[in-house]
Amino acid sequence: MRRSLKLAAVVLSGSLGMASLAACGAKSTDNTSASASGGSGLKIGMAYDIGGRGDQSFNDSAARGLDQAKAELGATVFEAEAKTGEAETDKEQRLKDLVTNGYNPIIAVGFVYQGAVEKVAKDNPNVKFAIIDSASPTQPSNVTSLTFTEEQGSYLAGVAAASKSKSGTIGFIGGVQSELIKKFEAGYVAGAKSINPNINVLTTYLTTPPDFSGFNDPGKGKQAAQGQLDKGADVIYAAAGSSGNGSIEAVATAGKWAIGVDSDQASQPALSKYKNNILTSMVKNVNVAVFDYSKSFKDGNPITGVKVFDLKGNGVSLATTGGHIDDIKAKLQSATDAITSGATKVPTAPQS
Known part of the structure; x- marks a missing residue:
């Protein structure tokens, strides 16, 4: 496999458990300062788009934001990866597993998650979700859209x-x-x-x-x-x-x-x-969106609705x-x- 599976030093609940997340191609990158007994209490679940961490592009930008949340916010994080050719039900199950294991907020990387996020968020109104690159008028209020120009x-x-x-x-x-x-x-x-x-x-x-x-x-x-x-x-x-x-x-x-x-x-x-x-x-700058959203959640005032990261706000730029x-x-x-x-x-x- 291109990427190794790292098991988290966290207590996971629910009947699906860690084994279910692992079966979905997930991996934990638990921050050692945020253990089951303490830490910041912030548990972020991230569901990647096709290619996952290591694509040198879109997903890696999201991963940098997640790494920053670990380092600066003391977050425990879990990364769940998509598979080429998977069904919509696979995406839904990946998000459900993150919910079951206590991750909140959950960040979905890519517009391909729109339908799955809407369904799982509707069934779990007490969990906050963010989706990158998609904004639907039908998504429930516990979903935040992080979009770019x-x-x-x-x-x-x-x-x-x-x-x-x-x-x-x-x-x-x-x-x-x-x-x-x-x-x-x-x-x-x-x-x-x-x-x-x-x-x-x-x-x-x-x-x-x-x-x-x-x-x-x-x-x-x-x-x-x-x-x-x-x-x-x-x-x-x-x-x-x-x-x-x-x-x-x-x-x-x-x-x-x-x-x-x-x-x-x-x-x-x-x-x-x-x-x-x-x-x-x-x-x-997907990393900026991921970190800003994560920090807003930890601060108790989560970004809601549709947040647009534009050229004026350094949401996009040329290297x-x-x-x-x-x-x-x-x-x-x-x-x-x-x-x-x-x-x-x-x-x-x-x-x-």
Whole structure:
């Protein structure tokens, strides 16, 4: 297995118990300062999206927030991982197991959990839930949505791509053709066209719902990137979870520019060998959302409703590792100012 199972030094209750959580691919990272007999009393359950901790992208960003909650809030945490191709009932059972074992709050990483969170939260009104990247008008009041303006950060990525492209052709690779990932595409294209209205943007989606494997298939990401490289793309932005790792490999091997997503991918250990070809990354500060929500819960005043982390509030940004975008700082700052002032309205859906 890619990741080892670590058993928690905590007392777990309920008939399902630790064995049930372990069967769901979960692992505990109990903070030694928060034992069964004391500690902060804060027990956070996290249910990851496909790819889990170690994806070098979206889930890892959430994991950093959880690690901060352990270190700074003294939280006991449990991490439950998703499986590619799992059924909706698997997601529900994962959340139920966390409830049974006393975790509160429970944070679901990714819009794929929306239905499961709604159902389990409705059945457990005394437990607080947070879901990242989804906001539904039908979810119960004990669910908080933590969302981001991905289109704004992607707009800046588009500005960078068009500014650096020599061929006049750039690419976008989306993991799953969903409303969320279309926000990345829409912003990226709009940003690129703000620099070069005639730029050619190639778009490829790896899978369509209900197939979410497009977020966890580096082979597909590599193949899609190679297809775009063959068509002349010299900058490729992949919003595809760990599938984007394959895209980065293909682009770097070809000596072109890759743009990472969610985490600063040039600084991720598994991708550092490609850092000279990672132009930038559109960083989505999921870690900030996870920590802020966890702290608000511990402080007794949990964030409720829909909390949006935007460009103005540093919810999204561009990574500067490697200094590859230093020469276009003025362009990027101008675009940032236009967005944060409201002068530029970034589309959230691809324009026909």
